[in-house]
Structures are given as structure tokens and as C-alpha cells.
Amino acid sequence: MAKTFKLEIITPEKVVYSDSVQSISADGTEGSFGVLADHAPLITELKTSILTVNDANNKTIRLALDRGFLEVMANNVVVLSDACVTEGDVNVEKVSAEKDAAEKTLSSGGSAEEKEKAQAILTRANTWLKLANK
Amino acid sequence: MLSTREIKQRIRSITSIKQITRAMEMVAASRLKKVESRVLASRTYTEKMHSVLSHLVSSLESTHPWFAEKDQAIPVIKVVLITADKGLCGAYNNNIIQKVVKFIKEKTGKEIKLTLIGKKGYLYFSKGRYASLIEKYIPESVEKLGYSHVLALADQLIKGYEANEFGELHIFFTKFHTVMQSFPTSMRLLPIEKGTFGSEEKKPGGEYIFEPSPVQIISHLFPKFVETRLYQCVLESLTSEYAARRVAMIAATENAGEMIDELTSSYNKARQAAITKELLEVVSGAEALVR
Numbered sequence: 393m394a395k396t397f398k399l400e401i402i403t404p405e406k407v408v409y410s411d412s413v414q415s416i417s418a419d420g421t422e423g424s425f426g427v428l429a430d431h432a433p434l435i436t437e438l439k440t441s442i443l444t445v446n447d448a449n450n451k452t453i454r455l456a457l458d459r460g461f462l463e464v465m466a467n468n469v470v471v472l473s474d475a476c477v478t479e480g481d482v483n484v485e486k487v488s489a490e491k492d493a494a495e496k497t498l499s500s501g502g503s504a505e506e507k508e509k510a511q512a513i514l515t516r517a518n519t520w521l522k523l524a525n526k
Numbered sequence: 527m528l529s530t531r532e533i534k535q536r537i538r539s540i541t542s543i544k545q546i547t548r549a550m551e552m553v554a555a556s557r558l559k560k561v562e563s564r565v566l567a568s569r570t571y572t573e574k575m576h577s578v579l580s581h582l583v584s585s586l587e588s589t590h591p592w593f594a595e596k597d598q599a600i601p602v603i604k605v606v607l608i609t610a611d612k613g614l615c616g617a618y619n620n621n622i623i624q625k626v627v628k629f630i631k632e633k634t635g636k637e638i639k640l641t642l643i644g645k646k647g648y649l650y651f652s653k654g655r656y657a658s659l660i661e662k663y664i665p666e667s668v669e670k671l672g673y674s675h676v677l678a679l680a681d682q683l684i685k686g687y688e689a690n691e692f693g694e695l696h697i698f699f700t701k702f703h704t705v706m707q708s709f710p711t712s713m714r715l716l717p718i719e720k721g722t723f724g725s726e727e728k729k730p731g732g733e734y735i736f737e738p739s740p741v742q743i744i745s746h747l748f749p750k751f752v753e754t755r756l757y758q759c760v761l762e763s764l765t766s767e768y769a770a771r772r773v774a775m776i777a778a779t780e781n782a783g784e785m786i787d788e789l790t791s792s793y794n795k796a797r798q799a800a801i802t803k804e805l806l807e808v809v810s811g812a813e814a815l816v817r
Contacts, residue, residue: 402574404673404757406567422737435582436737437746461747463578470574472750474673 395429396448397467401455401476408476409455415446416469418462427464434464440515442523443471454479456523458516475516482524491517530800533793537786544782550614551775557669558705558768565702565761572758575751581734582744592718592748600693601636604661604683605629606715606756608699608763609644611667615771618700619646622710622763626698629712630656639692641679643760644668668764676760680753687716699759700766706773708766713759715752 394414401409417426419441427434438460445453460473490513497510528536607626609619623646630638639661642648648663666675683695695716701709736743 400574402571404568404571404754405564407570420737425737433581433734434737435578435734435740435743437743461575461578461743461750463581465581470578472571472575472578 397427397429397431397469399445399469399471401443401457401471401473403473403476405475408478409445409453412448413445414448414450416443418443418457418471420462427462427469429467431464431467431469433466434462436462438462438471438473440512440519442519454523456482456519458519477520477523479523482520484521484524487517487520487524491521528792528796530793530796533789533796537789537793540782540785540789544779544786547775547778547782551772551779554768554772554775558765558772561669561761561765561768562702565758565765568754568758568761572754575747575754579744579747579751582740582747590718590744590748592716595717596690596693598693600690602639602692603633603636603694603696604639604641604686604692606641606683606695606697606759607643607647608668608697608760609642609647609650610763610767610771611645611669613646614774615767616774616777618708618767618770619644619650622698622700623647623650625710625712627656629696629698630659641683643671644763668760668767671760673757676757677753680749680756683716683756684749684752697756697759699763700770702762702765702769705769708769713755715755718748718751 396412396414399409399411399413399416400407415426415428417424419439421437421439425436438457440458441456443455443457445455447453456477457471457473458475460471460476462472463470494510494514494517498507498514501507502510605626607622609622613619626640626647638659640651640656640659641662641664642651642660643664645665645667648660651657651660652663664671664675664679686692687695694714696712696714698710698712701711703709734740
């Protein structure tokens with residue numbers, strides 16, 4: 393069996409995931425990358441994206457992140473994110489409603505700040521839906 | 527001595543008070559349970575973020591502007607105070623308010639600006655001689671403050687700090703320890719105290735790879751850190767509030783029970799006295815007839 397390392401995914405609301413895994417692949421702001429056991433120490437920023445985890449039993453788990461930071465240190469990986477959902481947890485109706493509202497804000501115009509917020513919500517909603525639909 | 531009727535009335539009213547306090551205790555207990563799990567989860571997050579930041583700062587040579595002391599240049603201190611919206615929770619509100627008052631008295635010569643979360647703090651400060659210090663009051667009830675509200679507030683505070691509107695940011699909240707114990711606490715959020723991250727030893731494993739550059743990461747992580755700390759403080763306070771209310775209501779229920787016992791015994795005494803008196807009257811009346 394491949395060597396494993398510890399992965400923790402934490403949001404302000406709860407610890408979403410904490411277990412030994414074989415590998416993860418994530419989307420950083422500088423491009424996507426993968427982490428295997430014995431990875432060099434790394435701190436990086438993550439985009440709003442889907443994180444794929446290969447756990448100790450070689451099962452693939454997919455999670456959607458709303459931005460975040462990832463730290464690799466001595467076979468401990470910590471992901472800190474604003475929000476994180478697993479595949480089964482996406483509330484499609486609610487997310488679609490959020491998406492519609494954000495799109496409306498974007499098309500109707502408003503202050504730059506409002507638009508920026510709406511854009512962030514839209515990206516998040518899209519990622520959530522992508523996770524749910526596959 | 528009160529008449530039996532009056533005593534009965536008092537017993538009745540205290541019984542209903544007891545029912546209310548018992549209900550409030552149960553409500554506080556169930557809310558406490560809910561919010562307690564949130565505060566513990568958020569603590570893990572804050573701690574992890576703290577450790578990530580420690581690693582980051584220890585590998586950084588340059589110092590970030592957020593570490594720089596600028597209270598000399600800008601003698602304005604921003605104070606965020608978190609209280610409850612309601613009373614009936616023992617000394618919870620008073621303790622933290624007194625701490626702020628003491629702080630204000632200590633910092634003579636500096637301008638203090640208050641941002642208030644929670645109605646009780648607002649009621650206290652808006653009436654006293656410190657009314658002019660209030661800059662902002664957040665009317666949403668504390669329990670309804672979600673992460674997004676706190677985020678918006680933190681955003682404003684960070685922008686204000688970067689625009690040199692104030693030199694220091696302090697937060698006053700009540701740290702939750704156990705149900706019986708919580709501590710009114712003050713913390714300086716900005717500038718970040720130098721010792722905050724320095725103490726942690728470097729872990730083995732060599733230098734970090736940063737993507738993007740450390741400066742960029744830190745400029746994103748620091749605001750996040752302030753946000754999460756603020757959120758953590760709100761949650762801690764809320765938990766302490768429920769705990770304090772629960773304890774206060776347990777005490778109130780107990781006291782009501784004791785009072786009912788006392789009143790019942792004096793009711794019985796009064797009743798007995800009335801019966802004895804009546805008997806005496808009947809007997810002495812009968813005796814008078816016999817003669």
C-alpha cells in the first residue's frame with residue numbers, strides 16, 4: 393500500500409475531514425498541483441475549486457472549497473477554507489437560488505464592491521453545482 | 527403577619543416565576559449546547575490558522591506593516607465590545623462593561639471609539655458620560671450574527687486600520703471556559719503583537735515553498751486571521767452568555783423553590799393560628815352560655 397499522510401480540512405464552522413490519505417490534488421492560485429506523502433513543506437493559496445482526495449482505502453472523495461490555504465508540513469496537510477462541502481451535502485436548490493441572485497446583481501450593475509461580492513458568490517455556486525452534478 | 531389569602535397569592539406568583547425561570551434555564555441550556563459545538567469547531571480553525579501563520583512569519587524576513595506600532599502617530603483606539611442583548615444572565619454584561627470602562631479611564635489622552643455589538647452595552651454607554659465615544663452600534667442581535675456579518679465588520683475595521691483611521695484595535699469579549707466559568711477578556715487585534723507568532727519553534731523539514739510569494743500569501747492570510755479571531759470572539763461571548771444565563775436561572779429557580787417553602791410554612795402557621803383563634807372563640811362563647 394502506498395504511503396499515507398494526514399489530511400485535515402477545517403472551516404470556521406467545523407472540521408470537515410480528518411483522516412489518512414494517499415494523495416490529494418488541488419487547484420492553487422498558481423495552478424493545480426498534487427500532494428503525495430513526504431512532500432516538501434509548502435504553503436499555498438487555493439482557488440474556489442474542487443479538491444480530490446484519494447484516501448487510505450484508495451477511495452476517491454471530492455470536496456468543493458470556497459478559497460483557502462493549504463499547508464504541507466512533515467506529512468501533515470492542513471486545508472483552511474471559508475466553506476467546504478462534500479459531494480452529498482450540496483443543497484442544489486439553495487445554491488441555484490444564490491447563483492441566480494448573484495447573476496442578477498452582476499447584470500443589473502451596482503458598485504464595484506457589490507459586483508466583486510456577487511462574482512465570488514457566483515464562482516462558489518458554480519463550483520458547488522459542478523460537484524453535485526458529477 | 528400577612529393574612530392567609532395574601533400569602534396564598536404570593537405563593538402563586540412565585541410559583542409562576544419559578545416556572546418562567548425554569549423554562550428560561552432550559553432554553554439557555556439547549557442554545558448553549560448548540561453554540562458550544564460551534565465555538566469548539568471555530569477554535570480548531572483559529573488555532574490551525576495561528577500555527578500556519580507562525581510558520582509563515584518565522585520564515586519571513588521582512589516585517590509586515592501590521593506589526594508596526596503606530597499608536598504614537600495616531601492616538602485613536604478603536605474598541606469593539608461584545609455584550610448580550612438581554613439581561614437576566616447574572617454579572618455577565620456588567621463584568622465586561624466594567625472592564626471597558628476601566629480601559630477607557632486608563633487611556634486618558636487617547637481618543638476612544640466604540641463599536642458595540644449587543645444591546646446591553648449600547649444601553650449602558652448611550653446613557654452615561656461616554657455616549658460621545660460611541661461610533662457604531664450593530665443592531666443585529668448577537669445570536670443572529672453569522673460569519674458573513676462578522677466578515678463585513680472585520681472588513682470595515684481592516685480598511686479603517688489601513689487608512690490610518692485608528693492606531694490600535696482592541697476587542698472586549700467574554701472567553702468561554704466551562705459552564706460555571708468564563709472570563710471577561712480584552713485582546714489587541716491590531717497591530718498584531720510581535721510575540722503572537724514568535725514563540726513557536728521551527729519544525730524540522732526545512733524551508734517552505736511558497737506559492738505565490740510569502741508576502742502575497744500573508745497579505746491574504748492576515749485579514750483572514752483578523753476575521754476569524756473576531757468571529758471566534760463573537761462565538762465565545764455568545765456561549766458565555768448562555769452559560770451565564772443558565773447558571774443565573776438555575777439559581778433563580780432554586781431561590782424561588784426556597785421562597786415557596788418558606789411561604790408555605792408561614793401559610794400553614796397562619797392557618798393554624800386562625801383555626802386556634804376560632805376554636806378559642808367558640809369555646810369561650812360556649813362557656814359564657816353555660817354560666
